[in-house]
Amino acid sequence: MLWRDADGDVEVALVHRPRYDDWSLPKGKLDRGETIPQCAVREIAEETGYACVLGRHLRQVSYDVRGVPKTVDYYAAEAVSGSFEVNDEVDELRWLPVAEAPALLSYAPDRAVLAEFTRLPADLSLVLLVRHAKAGKRSEWQDDDDLRPLSDAGWKQAEALRAVLPLWAPTRVHTAPRVRCADTVRGVAEDLAVGVEEEPRLSEEGYWPDPEAGLVRLLEVAAQEGRAVVCSQGGVIPSVVQTLAELGGLRLPEIPCKKGSAWVLAFTRPFGSWSTSDAPSRWPTLVSAHYLATALPKP
Known part of the structure; x- marks a missing residue:
């Protein structure tokens, strides 16, 4: 889950995926030859354009997509450089204060990840x-x-x-x-x-x-x-x-x-x-x- 310090306030990045017409947290699939942390950093870069530094592990989420089980591990990830550009998977990115983000997210599991992120200070x-x-x-x-x-x-x-x-x-x-x-x-x-x-x-x-x-x-x-x-x-x-x-x-x-x-x-x-x-x-x-x-x- 990508976050940044905005003049002392914490903002999180939400992405819109036109394929599903939803708002979600950045995530993706594990490539052959990489670990889950490496996948997290790569997928965030590909979907948002931002390089990030990993923090604490937030939670693991499991769900089905058309009968196929999926598992996603979420980390707090601080944005350190970069900027968003429209890409094959994401056509819009919004930085929102953590209090405003749940209302835009399309899925309850993403809101649960956000809740875990906000439970503790971002910078540990x-x-x-x-x-x-x-x-x-x-x-x-x-x-x-x-x-x-x-x-x-x-x-x-x-x-x-x-x-x-x-x-x-x-x-x-x-x-x-x-x-x-x-x-x-x-x-x-x-x-x-x-x-x-x-x-x-x-x-x-x-x-x-x-x-x-x-x-x-x-x-x-x-x-x-x-x-x-x-x-x-x-x-x-x-x-x-x-x-x-x-x-x-x-x-x-x-x-x-x-x-x-x-x-x-x-x-x-x-x-x-x-x-x-x-x-x-x-x-x-x-x-x-x-x-x-x-x-x-x-x-």
Whole structure:
């Protein structure tokens, strides 16, 4: 769902499709070789003419079209450049304040997506919490486990993450001090022309002696300017996500953590300057958590 800041007010983009004579949110079909987030960015560009940056996942909508089941995943997507031109699918685009948009939308599911978007502030802090890619079996590695490298399958996962994570426009890259963690996100850092900051408290050995300190460190990362990629391990991520969810009042029925996967974590922004000496009520609060099981496209 495409939105923009209009002098401090939030506006959303609605499109008119002459084929159906309806007003809807931009959406489209998954192309072969692309992921759902890549599809979202491409379809928005094709239908509206705007380049966008993804934010939190809003909801998944399922419906039938002439007896054929369809499923659409909606993300908040901020317009960063571009302009609308009439195209094969859309003949008109309207930017409307969020309060006026429901009246124009033709379908109840689109209005439900809009309602979810308006439930939270549009501009949230974002952390992309990544589990390192595949690195073979620990039992078969004879050297220091910190040095265990990515496998061939792991490098493919890392390249896929390199293509997908930038859709959220991160500006910082952090990693647990393990070769397999650093190599998983090194390509992202290279493309951003930034260094990779090591996070000892977000490794398994650094986290479990003091989980609260590890959690606070992640909140510090979330509170900094710009969005962040953080690569950690399977022994840390479920605990971190579960604790953050409980503190934020989110109900997550399960917390999967496959190698090469990512959690898109959205936080409220702290008011003014912030430090861990502030009362916990002023800390960033997790308000949305969406699991990206893989950055690899469907075969």
